[in-house]
Amino acid sequence: MPSKLNSELPCKGINCTILENISDGVFTVDHKWLITSFNRAAEQITGIPRKQAIGRPCWEVFHSSICESECALRHTMNTSRPVVGKTCYIVDAQGRRTPISVSTALLRNAQGKVIGGVETFRDLSVLEGLRLKLKGGYDMGELISHSPAMKKVLELTPAVAETSSTVLIQGETGTGKELVAKAIHVLHRGRDAPFVAVNCAALPDTLLESELFGYKAGAFTGAQKNKPGRFAQAKGGTLFLDEIGDMSLSLQTKLLRVLQEKCYEPLGAFQSEKTDARIIAATNKDLEQLVELNAFRQDLFYRVNVVRIDLPPLRHRKEDIPFLAGQFVERFNRLLNKKIVGVDGQVLSLFIAYDWPGNIRELENVIERAFVLCRDGEIQRSHLPRELLLKEQRTMETPNLNTAKQALEAGNISRVLKQTQNNISQAAKLLGMHRSTLYRKIKQLGL
Amino acid sequence: MKLAICTWNELVAPVFDVSESVMIVNISSGKLKTRKREDISGLDHLARIRRLSDLGVKTLICGAISRPWHDIITAWDIQVISYVSGPVKQILSALLSDNMDLQKFRMPGCPHSIQTHNLEVIARVAQAKQEKSNSVKKGTARK
Known part of the structure; x- marks a missing residue:
């Protein structure tokens, strides 16, 4: 035996x-x-x-x-x-x-x-951790989602990566626009090609221009030697223009020329320089609305909007919260050499009931903060920031497993109803439930 | 009370995350009323959970389960008895027997939480049995 x-x-x-x-x-x-x-x-x-x-x-x-x-x-x-x-x-x-x-x-x-x-x-977990560190913490795995709201994004990303088209990624702040851009870059150009990110909202107009196109020695006072711009740095790779909606109209004109003619002039240069960098633009603003308000050039909009990826906010993909929380716990365990087991059930219910205006970044920050306070075991309510608990109190309802379930269900039904333009039969079919059940749930959840 | 057991070759499936079949069991008045197999292989995880919820399942018995899935299922108000192994038939018999002891079906090295879960399920089954015996007593009293 x-x-x-x-x-x-x-x-x-x-x-x-x-x-x-x-x-x-x-x-x-x-x-x-x-x-x-x-x-x-x-x-x-x-x-x-x-x-x-x-x-x-x-x-x-x-x-x-x-x-x-x-x-x-x-x-x-x-x-x-x-x-x-x-x-x-x-x-x-x-x-x-x-x-x-x-x-x-x-x-x-x-x-x-x-x-x-x-x-x-x-x-392989040590090897996997090392691989992540070498890559700066980025992994295609982070794009894995269990939410129907992300299905289109996950389908579109590898398809887009096969082409060289300019891509526009739209989504609220903190939804992971750069992560998607990096995924497209890695799939299209490979990990070794340069990925250069520029935040168009972070720099004043003149600085942004020299940052993007570079300058030649003597172009302006203090320009003692040539400085290559981000377009030059992104040669053979990808240039990620974050917050493109905040770019000035004059700079938009110059960017349009680059997109049309694939060449640009560094400040103070007499000759044009060619670029083969793939452009991925991202914004948290409604570019179409900016076009209507004459704050964004229509021709540039058409140039960047060749392929568009809309990233849903975290409140529309609450199914992913336990996975994202788990991923962040794993990541911070690795980075801070801790052994936090995970998130307490009550905390998770609170996470699911919360709307996350700052999206995934906010969730990441909340877990990072909890790591400072939590020594071992699970992350508890006492490790959460006051703001999160205050918002919970304002709703005058203690989140429990039932509210978490309702939040998941309500989010899912609302999204499918929107997708089917309130066609109950179609929505019920997509949700895998009977029409009468859907009617009952809509009534119950107050949708 | 409706139970779902993740099955594989008449045994509890080793890992819920990749399991392809569940047995839906209806226990009423301390007796096994119905049992039915459900193929969940083509469904994504959330669709599986929704299916279980729609079927009125209140408790899921499974093998190992990764933490996020455990948390999501719990959020759907389905109680999870995880890290259970062994023949499904024997587990059902144990649940319906007088001592209702699932401890011997514990996977090796599994956490103590199973014990707590068990107690809750045992309490539910016991309550159902109690209700049955009360109704029998009432019937006898009337006679």
Whole structure:
């Protein structure tokens, strides 16, 4: 019986010492998928003591994303072929997902008879953290969303990245416009190409012009040597023009020329310089309205609005709040070397009930602040900023699981109704519910 | 009371996040009334949760579950009994038995929270049983 095996050590002799001192997790199973050995690293990665693991079916201990449908060990046992470096994730006892790579092989005895299988697995979370740090904290994974409101964005982003078209990203402040721009850039030009971001609202007009186009020595007092502009820096890459709606009309004219002719003149230069930088513009303003008010050039609007991506505010994608909160907790754990487990259920309900005018950035700031106050365990209400709790009090209603559910439901229904222009039958179909149920929910939620 | 159990080969599926099938079980007056399989493989996560909610499921029994999904399901007012493993039949029998003990179906290394969850479910089943016995007593008294 596997449970009667020596559960202190996975084996004996020199091989045992080696097995116990490697950083890869290793476990073996018999023909009934019961674990027969479990090394020290396996204990550490899964968080499950050897004594509890041995004699149990491997899926009860390992709980990986591939156990159910793509088990590597089953594949090896069925085909006698090893699997090398298959990536997946395991969900540990605290509900954390740990990325791992898995390799499997048949286990044979001294006579060459197959007595089971062996699985080795490597914890990729450190590597993943390092990769994120090297990339400045940006990851395509951050664009993953479970909200229907983001579906279009997620579909459009890779499609747009295949072209060289100018892109306009519209969305409220803090919705992640730069993140989408970076995703398009990485998919289109690759990670090594330059991604240059300029905030058009942060600089006065004259400075912005020299910042964008650069200048030649002697162009103005103090210009002692040539300075390349952002267009030159973005050669072969992407120029991200944030807050383009705040650009002056005179500068808009110059930008229009660059977009039309793909060339520009640095200040004080006699010759034009060519640019191949892809332009991605972003704004939190309604550019069409600015055009009507003559505050934005119509021709430039048509030039930048070739492909448009509208980013929904966080209040329209509340389903993503637990994931985003989890991502920020993981990120700050890595950066601040802490071990915060997550967000308390009551805090999460409060997060879902809140409207987040500052969107994802505000959520990130709230969690960063909580990290200062929270030493370990979960982020509690006492770690939240006063403003957030005051707003909660103003509503005269303590957020609970029910309000959180209602907030999610109301957001979802409103969005689908808007999408279908209040066509109840169509909306009910999209929401996967009966018309009468939808009518009842609209009435209940006061929509 | 309606329960949903994530299933895989007649066992509790190891990971809720990627599970493809649930068994919807209706327990009334301490007895198993109906059970039905639901294929959730084609649905995205939120659609799965909405489906469970629409079916009136109040408790979900599953294997390992990542924290965000646990939190979302709870926000939909569905109680989660996670880190459960073993044959579905035995788990149902345990739930309907007198001691209603799910502890032996705990996944190794699983947190103690399962114990709290269990107590709540046990309380619900026990309440249902109590209601049944009360109604039986009333019936006998009338006779």
